[in-house]
Amino acid sequence: MADKNESCLLVRNVSFAYEKKYPVLHEISFEAAPGETVGIAGANGAGKSTLLKLLVGLETGFEGSIEICGIRLDKKNLAAVRRHIGYVFQDSDSQLFMTTVEEDVAFAPLNYGYSADETKKRVENALRSVNAEHLAKKPVYRLSGGEKRLVSIATILSLTPEVVLMDEPSSGLDPKNRRNLIGIIRDLPGTKLIASHDMDLLWDTCSRILLIRDGRIVCDGPADDIMRNEELLRENDLELPLSLQGRR
């Protein structure tokens, strides 16, 4: 676990409810070190997506505190926080709203005031880091599902964030695109938080796992320990990664 000073993501006693009667998250606390890849595992409705939304300030009004790269998250400094943290949505079609790939990737850098030249450079770099340079001029709606997912990630990378959050990155991808995505996630720099119930994806990309059930962290530890603990997984409505099932 990372030293407190080093961590670029610090979550302390965070509780949240959309409606007071129905709390979604209870007393969530964890931190992540620079470069660490953390998987957030949990069944449907466990609170994974809500947690990610809190971290980027899409949902406010939570209790506790969240710090990203030393900046405490509150309503006033949302823009500053979002400069450091990127969020890849589950539905790529809702994330990519421009008509061509390059314009979509350029949206964030231009909004954050980068010059035209710098923006172009960033677009190029971002697309290269997901092996999608050849898609730059393509109209977004002619991309395949796998291509859309890669471009979604590129739109986030164009700001070179220190922290990247991904919500179900492998959903809807065929095996080949999924494998490709896993390779790309592994190569991405920075701290990564991946929320998924695709245990194989987490097994292949994460060194550490937070297991969430009913809005509480039930377990926080090395992926190696948690992923092999069939009983623990079953208790939380999850299953062993397929790649481990044969070797039991």
Place this chain on the structure above:
Amino acid sequence: MHMADALVSPAVAGTMAVLSGAAAVYSVKKLREEDDPKRIPVMGVMGAFVFAAQMINFTIPGTGSSGHICGGFLISALAGPYAGFLTMIGVLLIQCLFFADGGLLALGCNVWNMAFYGCFIGALLVWKPFMRKGATKARIMAASIIGCIVTLQLGAFSVTVETLLSGITELPFGVFLAAMQPIHLAIGLVEGIITGAVLVFVQDARPELLWGVEDEGREGRFTLKKTLVILAAAAAVIGGAVSLIASALPDGLEWAIGRVAGVEELEAAGSVYESASSIQEKLSFLPDYAFKGSESAAGTTVSGIVGAALVLALCVCLCYILRLFMNRRTNEQN
């Protein structure tokens, strides 16, 4: 109801483009005042929704044909008239460019005939007053039906006037109008019910999405009563003007032009004059309802029957073709 480029003269197209443009500029200003950053994504996605939803065929019970939603009214009931109007401009532009529904030149006309009436008249004068005391299923349905009928009637009337002013058709104004208005009464009714059904569903599931629904007690600018009075007055004025023009058109217009120009007979010059003189020409097809050279009563009768049959056949054909056309095509028309 989309007008094609070929059906408008440059003068009519230009005038309507200026009118629609002014409404657009006003809407942009109003929207900026509201300053809701979420407007842009909502407008974009809702525009695409209207586009797609207008392609869905809704079967009208008891008939073989189908109806569609009324896009301008629906979107304004959700996003308000200003956002609705600007969105419909986008929808109409994409329809004309990519699907040849309407045309670039006639865009001003189409925006006015469909978006302006649907969004401003439909949402501000009908929807809002109905929602002043909160939304109920009955009120939503009533507002939707009245709103769609009113906007389609106004739209059809504008199409007729614009076509006539453009000097395109030889059809007498009255006949054209008599073909357009009743068809659009029926279409308006059907579209109103379908659109109402969608809005009722929205009210059931997510009432906060409906625009302009006020809590009881707050005084709106227009009351329901006032609105009905205004609408009735407008209908009376329009109806009166229409019947006046329709009945007196050849003579009346000719007389007016003759007075303005100071001559009895005019050479065809501008489009207005041309249409007036062509109307006169066409009436001489069966002069005095008698065959040329025949003074007999038989001649009058024959010509009367032929004339009536012709007009009837024409109306029927026109209705049929128009309906077929309205049904078959996407009917994006609001």
Place this chain on the structure above:
Amino acid sequence: MSRIEKAVFELNSIEDLSRQNRWVNRLHPSVKLLLTLLLAVLAVSFDKYNLPGLLGLFVYPLFVFIAGGLRFKDALRRLWIVLPLVVVTGITNPFFDRQVQFYIGNFAVTGGMVSMATLIVKGILCVLGAYILIATTPIEGICRSLRAFRVPKTIVTVILLIYRYVTVLLQEADRVTNAYLLRAPSEKGIGIRAWGPLAGGLLLRSMDRAQVLYESMQLRGFDGEFPEGLHALFYEGRDNRRLSIIYFAVWAVILVLLRIVPVAGIVGSVFGI
């Protein structure tokens, strides 16, 4: 193919054409937009009996069809949409305007026939004019040029967003209607009980999508307006400016001349017809 699928297909095929790498595609979009408008204005301004003069205007669409590698077959589909409307409006002309203009053999051609034909030809010209614009110019180009003509940014942004999501929602609409029709094999459309839920469900999902879209924009620094330079960013230097100006000047002159000078008549008289 359902009508919705056809629409998606049509969109895709135009999209592909517009992004071809031919010189016509690289002309400045404003030039093509203005020429298309000019063509339409000139076409509709022709007298209702001046069919020969009108036919002269076809040179411009013909030229772009050939230079842009477009196929008439693709454009024909769009004519089917416009022609009924034009024909309905013009069909009464032969009945009302029966003055004989000339004879073809023994067949008397009346003014009404000529004016109806003229109207139809005008319709065809305008449709082709719009087609050659959209089939050689991507939507971003058209929007960039709308911005240049001072169309408010809100409208331009919304046009682009609608265009972006039209296909997504068309496909969704196709799925829900197909899902309905597969379970109601004897029906041709959506039955009355499903009117509200089917379209309303689509609407609510669209609203949810708009919400996610807004969140995604917010996270990337959006605060109500798109950054101004975005649409121009990747196009600078891609248009052939000098060629565009020459192209516009040449075609504007040709088209206006064709409107003023009765070329068809002159050519006819040269050959002694």
